Amino acid sequence: MFKRSFKYTDVPDPLKIQLEAEAEQFAYKIRTEIGVPLDQPLDIIEIIEEKFNVYVLQIKDLKVSGFVRMSGKQKLIFINASEPLGRQYYTAAHELCHILRDLNKVKEHEKLDENEKKDAINKMEFFANKFADYFISPREALAKSVIDTGITNFNEIKPKHIFTIQDKFKTSYRQTVRMLNKIGVLSDSQRDDLSSVSNANDPDFLINLMKDAGYNPLLSLPLAESRVPDKFINSIKSNITNNRISTKKIEYLKGILSIDFNSEDGPHNE
Numbered sequence: 001m002f003k004r005s006f007k008y009t010d011v012p013d014p015l016k017i018q019l020e021a022e023a024e025q026f027a028y029k030i031r032t033e034i035g036v037p038l039d040q041p042l043d044i045i046e047i048i049e050e051k052f053n054v055y056v057l058q059i060k061d062l063k064v065s066g067f068v069r070m071s072g073k074q075k076l077i078f079i080n081a082s083e084p085l086g087r088q089y090y091t092a093a094h095e096l097c098h099i100l101r102d103l104n105k106v107k108e109h110e111k112l113d114e115n116e117k118k119d120a121i122n123k124m125e126f127f128a129n130k131f132a133d134y135f136i137s138p139r140e141a142l143a144k145s146v147i148d149t150g151i152t153n154f155n156e157i158k159p160k161h162i163f164t165i166q167d168k169f170k171t172s173y174r175q176t177v178r179m180l181n182k183i184g185v186l187s188d189s190q191r192d193d194l195s196s197v198s199n200a201n202d203p204d205f206l207i208n209l210m211k212d213a214g215y216n217p218l219l220s221l222p223l224a225e226s227r228v229p230d231k232f233i234n235s236i237k238s239n240i241t242n243n244r245i246s247t248k249k250i251e252y253l254k255g256i257l258s259i260d261f262n263s264e265d266g267p268h269n270e
């Protein structure tokens with residue numbers, strides 16, 4: 001469920017404006033509820049795992065960007081660890097939105113006819129993306145990060161300033177540029193100019209630019225291996241010990257996680 005789709009053209013423009021405003025307010029409401037200030041960046045994976053008791057599994061070579069699964073009563077977010085890390089964090093926030101607001105709608109959607117269902121899913125996906133935008137980088141925090149760069153004339157913003165800001169929010173380069181345009185810091189032509197250094201056909205160009213400017217390109221790179229939280233592995237091990245898990249499920253998890261649950265250490269990293 002909730003496989004990521006990028007066809008939002010079916011959401012009418014006026015509705016997009018309305019949904020975006022709602023998603024922004026929802027993102028701030030959730031931040032406030034969990035006590036994360038609106039003027040600060042956050043560690044999305046840590047927040048999801050600690051504040052919402054949801055495990056985030058970053059798995060290499062998933063066929064999609066991310067999805068939500070239930071393991072008994074435990075909610076899991078699967079993220080494609082082969083995508084750039086900045087994008088993985090964005091996907092994590094997107095999936096969190098589905099958990100907070102959409103999980104109970106799945107049954108309602110089943111009652112709709114095909115077109116109504118498509119509309120409902122398009123709206124839901126659009127909303128989850130806007131939630132991710134503002135949950136990760138609220139206007140207030142983003143504005144503060146621009147001021148912190150010491151720039152007094154926004155026309156002078158260069159890729160290195162974007163690198164500094166994206167390092168704070170753990171966002172991709174393109175996403176950072178897009179958000180700065182959204183809050184009025186970058187004009188549309190500046191956005192297009194700055195975005196042009198990030199090209200899917202030549203990802204090394206941006207990576208080298210970052211390295212040359214003295215920045216770590218981690219956010220533009222995939223994870224070297226899958227990352228599964230220790231808590232999750234321990235809960236599976238305990239279920240195995242207490243015979244609370246089927247052999248079929250253990251085999252499934254072994255396959256997807258490349259973990260031998262009988263050994264002491266999984267291949268997870270920090």
Ligand SMILES: [Zn+2]
Nearest residue numbers: 002003004125
């Ligand atoms: Zn989604």
